[in-house]
Amino acid sequence: MVKISFTRLHGCQQFRLRLLLSTLSNNPIIIDDIRSDDSSPGLRPYEISLLRLLEKLSDDCVVEINET
Numbered sequence: 001m002v003k004i005s006f007t008r009l010h011g012c013q014q015f016r017l018r019l020l021l022s023t024l025s026n027n028p029i030i031i032d033d034i035r036s037d038d039s040s041p042g043l044r045p046y047e048i049s050l051l052r053l054l055e056k057l058s059d060d061c062v063v064e065i066n067e068t
Contacts, residue, residue: 006030015047023058042067 007017007027012034022029035041043051043065053062 004028008032009032012047016050019050019054023054023061 005028007022007029009029009031010033012031015031015034018029018031021027034043048065051063052067055061
């Protein structure tokens, strides 16, 4: 059984660049605390659309979005 190591990132800085580099380098990432101090925390609708597009275009891509 192969253990997969994830790179854990915090915040929404350079969100699109992080996703692009992760996809190109085939390194899985986890992004936590996206806008956690903002009045409306979490992902914006356009960011969710980007994630869904990447999920459809990439093989073996799993996107999990937690509402909290």
